[in-house]
Amino acid sequence: MTGTPLLRFEDVHLAFGGLRVLQSLDFDVRAGEATALIGPNGAGKTTVFNVISGVYRPQSGRVLLDGRDLAAVAPRQRIRHGIARSFQNVRLMAHLSVCENLMVGQHVKTNGLRDLLAPFRLMGNHRWRREAIDALAEVGLEAHADAPVGGLPYGIRKQVDLVRATLAGASLVMLDEPAAGLNPTETNALRLHLERLKARGITLLVVEHDMHFIDRISDHVVVLNFGRKIAEGSLAEVRRHPEVRAAYLGIEEAA
Amino acid sequence: MIAQQLVNGVMLGAIYVMVALAFTLAIGILNFMNFSIPGLFMAGGMATWILIHRGVPWWAAAVVALIVAAAISLAVERLSYRPSNEGDVEVPLVSSLGFLVLLQSLVLATVGSDQQAFPAVLGDLNLRIGGLVIGAAQVLSLAISMVLVIGLTVALKSTSFGRQIRSIAESRETATLLGIDVGAVIPRVFVISAVTAALGGVLFALNYLQVSPFMGENVGFKGVAAMIVGGMGSVWGAVLGGLLIGVAEVLSIRLFGADTVDIAVYGLLLVLLVVRPQGLLGKPPAREKL
Amino acid sequence: MSGYQTGVLVILCFNIIAAYAVYLPLAANQLNLGIAGFMAVGAYAAAWLTTELNWAIAPAVLVGGGASALVALVVATPILRTQGIYLALATFALGQVISAVFLNLEVVGAAAGYQVPAYAPAPAVFAATAAIVAVVFYLSRTRFALYLTALKNDATVSELLGLNVRALQIAAFAIGAAIAGIGGGLYAHHFSFIEAQHFNVALSITTVLYVLLGGTQTVWGPLVGALVYTLLPEVLRVGAGWRYVLFALFIIGFMAVRPRGLVTPDLGRRLGAMLMRRARPGKAVP
Ligand SMILES: Nc1ncnc2c1ncn2[C@@H]1O[C@H](COP(=O)(O)OP(=O)(O)O)[C@@H](O)[C@H]1O
Numbered sequence: 007m008t009g010t011p012l013l014r015f016e017d018v019h020l021a022f023g024g025l026r027v028l029q030s031l032d033f034d035v036r037a038g039e040a041t042a043l044i045g046p047n048g049a050g051k052t053t054v055f056n057v058i059s060g061v062y063r064p065q066s067g068r069v070l071l072d073g074r075d076l077a078a079v080a081p082r083q084r085i086r087h088g089i090a091r092s093f094q095n096v097r098l099m100a101h102l103s104v105c106e107n108l109m110v111g112q113h114v115k116t117n118g119l120r121d122l123l124a125p126f127r128l129m130g131n132h133r134w135r136r137e138a139i140d141a142l143a144e145v146g147l148e149a150h151a152d153a154p155v156g157g158l159p160y161g162i163r164k165q166v167d168l169v170r171a172t173l174a175g176a177s178l179v180m181l182d183e184p185a186a187g188l189n190p191t192e193t194n195a196l197r198l199h200l201e202r203l204k205a206r207g208i209t210l211l212v213v214e215h216d217m218h219f220i221d222r223i224s225d226h227v228v229v230l231n232f233g234r235k236i237a238e239g240s241l242a243e244v245r246r247h248p249e250v251r252a253a254y255l256g257i258e259e260a261a
Numbered sequence: 262m263i264a265q266q267l268v269n270g271v272m273l274g275a276i277y278v279m280v281a282l283a284f285t286l287a288i289g290i291l292n293f294m295n296f297s298i299p300g301l302f303m304a305g306g307m308a309t310w311i312l313i314h315r316g317v318p319w320w321a322a323a324v325v326a327l328i329v330a331a332a333i334s335l336a337v338e339r340l341s342y343r344p345s346n347e348g349d350v351e352v353p354l355v356s357s358l359g360f361l362v363l364l365q366s367l368v369l370a371t372v373g374s375d376q377q378a379f380p381a382v383l384g385d386l387n388l389r390i391g392g393l394v395i396g397a398a399q400v401l402s403l404a405i406s407m408v409l410v411i412g413l414t415v416a417l418k419s420t421s422f423g424r425q426i427r428s429i430a431e432s433r434e435t436a437t438l439l440g441i442d443v444g445a446v447i448p449r450v451f452v453i454s455a456v457t458a459a460l461g462g463v464l465f466a467l468n469y470l471q472v473s474p475f476m477g478e479n480v481g482f483k484g485v486a487a488m489i490v491g492g493m494g495s496v497w498g499a500v501l502g503g504l505l506i507g508v509a510e511v512l513s514i515r516l517f518g519a520d521t522v523d524i525a526v527y528g529l530l531l532v533l534l535v536v537r538p539q540g541l542l543g544k545p546p547a548r549e550k551l
Numbered sequence: 552m553s554g555y556q557t558g559v560l561v562i563l564c565f566n567i568i569a570a571y572a573v574y575l576p577l578a579a580n581q582l583n584l585g586i587a588g589f590m591a592v593g594a595y596a597a598a599w600l601t602t603e604l605n606w607a608i609a610p611a612v613l614v615g616g617g618a619s620a621l622v623a624l625v626v627a628t629p630i631l632r633t634q635g636i637y638l639a640l641a642t643f644a645l646g647q648v649i650s651a652v653f654l655n656l657e658v659v660g661a662a663a664g665y666q667v668p669a670y671a672p673a674p675a676v677f678a679a680t681a682a683i684v685a686v687v688f689y690l691s692r693t694r695f696a697l698y699l700t701a702l703k704n705d706a707t708v709s710e711l712l713g714l715n716v717r718a719l720q721i722a723a724f725a726i727g728a729a730i731a732g733i734g735g736g737l738y739a740h741h742f743s744f745i746e747a748q749h750f751n752v753a754l755s756i757t758t759v760l761y762v763l764l765g766g767t768q769t770v771w772g773p774l775v776g777a778l779v780y781t782l783l784p785e786v787l788r789v790g791a792g793w794r795y796v797l798f799a800l801f802i803i804g805f806m807a808v809r810p811r812g813l814v815t816p817d818l819g820r821r822l823g824a825m826l827m828r829r830a831r832p833g834k835a836v837p
């Protein structure tokens with residue numbers, strides 16, 4: 007299946023008032039690959055995620071999933087069509103435990119009213135709980151299963167947010183700066199975890215600033231600057247691209 | 262006689278304006294739905310009545326009542342508003358409701374639940390214009406509430422205190438960065454809001470010659486309706502809303518009878534909340550604190 | 552049990568029912584300040600059914616709850632478009648409108664009140680309360696309750712995770728209304744008389760107050776809130792007039808020092824850990 011586009015942006019435009027955030031954006035996310043979306047801060051990367059998950063509607067252009075226009079799919083339904091995501095600034099439910107957050111992530115796999123009203127919390131080690139804990143164990147966090155997320159360190163919450171995105175059985179998982187704020191050990195564990203997801207046939211779309219990390223996991227890189235795609239290809243290719251160098255040099259000079 | 266009804270509606274509306282003003286200051290500046298305000302309204306009228314009974318001249322009684330209300334409001338600031346900054350969002354609202362229940366039940370426990378007759382201290386001076394009769398107390402209410410509204414508008418626009426308040430309403434952080442002593446300004450806003458509400462209660466007593474523990478519930482909540490109709494946080498919205506509710510109330514009593522007032526007033530409010538929650542003159546809701 | 556004790560217990564039961572009627576929507580982030588209106592719908596509907604149509608009390612009370620839920624469903628779509636403080640005020644206005652409608656409704660006595668000959672004795676009230684508490688506790692062990700907390704915490708993310716936020720909110724609102732309606736119907740048949748003035752804003756507000764006093768983050772909170780509200784004045788033997796003064800002082804003081812309410816998940820966890828050590832592991836974790 008590798009090679010066919012799972013997701014396609016066609017001439018997408020999006021503006022907030024006078025601020026043009028995405029301009030004539032075209033790119034493909036090929037099935038089974040890890041596509042990295044990179045670019046300076048404010049380039050529009052998170053906005054791309056928000057368009058895909060339906061938080062924002064583009065003013066023109068199309069976003070196709072498996073050839074089907076997503077405009078017709080309500081935001082709530084998109085996860086049922088196989089699109090799941092994590093959030094740049096971790097958005098866990100603060101009053102729920104780690105395990106409970108993950109169970110909310112399982113929702114689309116549950117079975118309607120029957121599961122909605124099943125008293126699973128009376129049933130001890132219910133399969134939903136086991137599944138959540140198994141997923142946690144893959145990133146070595148099973149010990150935190152019953153901790154309230156409010157008090158956990160940022161790195162752990164970040165990973166829980168990611169694990170939650172993988173529990174819906176989605177075919178496309180979008181990760182917004184998953185390595186930001188992680189220490190080297192955690193980053194390494196994250197990389198291995200993403201490899202495992204890929205091995206299961208999950209398509210990844212990853213926004214990340216850590217070039218070393220990108221180099222290790224991605225098959226294809228798309229570079230955004232001011233809402234435009236300025237380059238795409240392998241990381242080595244885009245690195246040589248003059249506009250990319252200019253964009254990143256500009257950033258470094260400004261910093 | 263419809264013209265007389267309109268006049269009465271406007272005069273009643275003038276009192277709603279004051280309560281709505283008190284609410285709108287708390288919401289607009291502090292982002293605080295301060296449900297103690299109906300209690301302060303009642304405290305204003307009730308304390309005046311109690312003091313008059315003890316032989317205090319009515320104007321002195323009224324002044325003391327306003328001071329009492331201001332003091333209670335400072336307690337609300339200290340106990341309901343200030344601790345809420347870290348806690349759950351419903352907390353300040355609930356805690357201020359606690360003050361409403363406290364004030365009401367204190368009066369119930371000490372004075373009893375009966376409606377009390379308030380002396381006609383202004384005599385029955387009446388203005389007659391054409392066929393219209395306008396009472397002195399009515400003129401006084403309208404005059405005071407208009408003076409308050411215009412005074413507030415001017416003060417907010419052009420005094421340095423007003424500028425401080427507006428910058429706090431805009432953003433507390435920025436205000437702090439600009440060197441405004443937020444901790445000192447906020448209690449003063451509570452005092453202004455409380456005095457406005459309590460003055461409304463005094464004027465209500467002067468106008469309708471009665472006070473009761475429930476006057477805050479009856480009138481104060483119409484003030485909430487008035488504020489929403491006009492638009493939360495808008496001073497002129499409070500004026501418009503207060504007058505509209507006053508007129509709607511008097512007309513619906515006239516047309517359908519006294520028991521239907523709540524259907525008319527709160528029905529109007531309900532429809533408005535659904536159709537246009539920002540009210541007639543308000544900005545669309547952005548910041549809020551429940 | 553003395554008549555006095557039974558009387559207190561009956562009041563406690565009505566307060567517990569009202570508490571859960573407020574709690575369910577609150578768990579979905581809806582502050583319902585008009586719960587008395589929904590009680591009135593259930594009370595009048597059930598009373599009318601037993602009085603005019605000679606229905607038995609139990610089905611009449613259930614249908615009263617259904618009527619209340621129906622009213623909630625009808626108003627939910629417009630009313631739940633509003634949020635936060637606007638929703639609280641909209642429910643407040645709705646409560647006022649409903650009780651004003653009954654104040655004018657001649658078929659149920661209008662301002663004179665409505666006599667209800669069919670009588671529900673105290674044990675019936677106890678049984679109904681136990682059933683309602685059982686249902687709410689059951690719900691609290693399901694995904695439904697989990698989702699309500701989720702959407703209360705972050706409605707946007709809940710939606711993106713596929714939850715039907717709107718439907719869940721409407722369900723919480725309507726189930727709360729149904730409970731209020733059942734409570735109202737029972738009230739009518741236990742006290743044999745209802746009047747519109749009883750279902751006023753003060754009733755709505757005090758209910759919300761003791762629910763928040765108990766805490767809304769666990770299913771135990773409303774129960775504890777209702778217990779404290781009902782029993783504290785009895786224990787302290789304060790006169791009727793002063794009980795609300797005491798309660799209000801309690802609320803204000805409490806909100807200043809423990810704004811999350813009496814019962815928090817943290818407390819629950821600690822208690823749970825204690826119980827777990829005694830009971831079988833893996834069971835009944837609050
Ligand atoms: N809801 C919004 N309203 C207005 N501007 C927005 C909104 N969301 C994003 N933007 C703007 O769009 C631009 C791109 O933002 P974003 O996609 O978050 O960038 P990135 O993730 O690449 O750092 C920024 O200038 C940001 O300020």
Ligand SMILES: [Mg+2]
Pocket residue numbers: 051052053094
């Ligand atoms: Mg971003």
